Amino acid sequence: MPDELQVLGRAVKQAQYRQHRALDSRLAAAGTTLAQWDALRAISRAPGAPARALATATFQSEQAFGTLAGRLTALGLIDRRPGRGRRIEHYLTPSGEAVLSAGHRIADEVLAACYSHLSPADRATLLDLLQRVDDGAGAPADR
Incomplete structure (x- = not known):
């Protein structure tokens, strides 16, 4: 069983890695990186959000997101404004x-290219399974 789970974990990571490499490579044509585009996407979904929320949404530490936000500000892609308190x-x-x-x-x-070999039903099943894995992420076995 442990070997099977390790193979599964590696397969998920490998699919993510290939997807991220393809995205990062192609996003360069738009003058951005995957990390930058993901940050822009998170800000678009929650305008006015603080760094802590955006770091969580982009799977980064607050410090890493702050550095990225500084670059995005320097590039003229985002504005950072004072809110309540700090x-x-x-x-x-x-x-x-x-x-x-x-x-x-x-x-x-x-x-579309990454998932072209899967039928719409297969994609829906994969999404459902991954969401179920994510929903179980707070299970006691993780602690």
Whole structure:
């Protein structure tokens, strides 16, 4: 059983790695990286969100997200504004919206290619299974 689980874990990681490499490679044409585009996507979904929430949404530490947000600000893709207390709020600029939009088109193409060998029913099953794995992530075995 442990070998089977390790093979499964590696297969999930390998699929993610190939998907991320393809996305990162193609997003360069839009003048961005996968990490930058993911941050823009998170900000678009939650305008005004603080770094802590955006770090969580992009699977990064707060420090890593802060560094990334600094780069996005320097590139003119986001604005960082003071919020309540010490909170810094994040917003897309028009340039950020354009890069995000270009990234969405690229991601749609890349992901369609990544999953082209799966039928719509297989894709729905895979999504359901992965969501069930994620829903169980807080199970006692993880602690």
